[in-house]
Amino acid sequence: MAAFVTEFVTTLSRNQRQTLVAVAETVLPVGRFLPAAGPGTVDKVEQGLGQLPNMLGRGLAGLLQALEATSWLKTARPFTKLAPDKRLELLDGWRTGDLVRRLMLRALVTPLKIAHFDSPTLYKQLGCVYEAERPKAES
Structure with a gap:
């Protein structure tokens, strides 16, 4: 049986990152109580990718390529150059x-949501508890 080798991805390409930032800004805009997603959210996604097998990073890269291809086919422009309403439409x-x-x-949006909403600062801003006190072990 062949040995299973796991590689890890630490960063997206510049174009992939720009596309993912554009997706984040589109699907997680600023709200009444919630901040908008953006480059910081994508930083967290990249940090998470660094802890996961390479195939997941490749999958995300493939999704971003598919989104760019769809944008070119439907609008003759890259996703990052579309107006926010056109991005949302796509x-x-x-x-x-x-x-x-x-x-x-x-698959494209879930890592963004996890990265964006997993924030102690956001929980505090909303008046919520980020981490509950852990029960003490009985001896």
């Missing part, structure tokens, strides 16, 4: 598309 096409497109969108 992503909404995936949301309302077939099963594969819906799953692609979910």
Whole structure:
């Protein structure tokens, strides 16, 4: 049996990062109580990728390429150069598309949501407890 080798991805390419920032800004805009996602959110996603097997980073890179290709086919422009409403329209096409497109969108957005909302500062700002006190072990 062949040995299983696990490699780890630590960063996205510059273009992939720009596309992911544009996705983050589109799907997690500023709200009444919540800050907008942006480069800091993508930094956290990249940190997470550094702890995961390489195939997950490659999968994310493939999703970003698919998004760029879709943007070029539908608008003749890269996703990062689209107006926010056009970005949302393109992503909404995936949301309302077939099963594969819906799953692609979910796989693209889920790491952003995890990175964006996993923030002690955000929890404090909302008046929530980030980490509950751990129970003490009985002796």
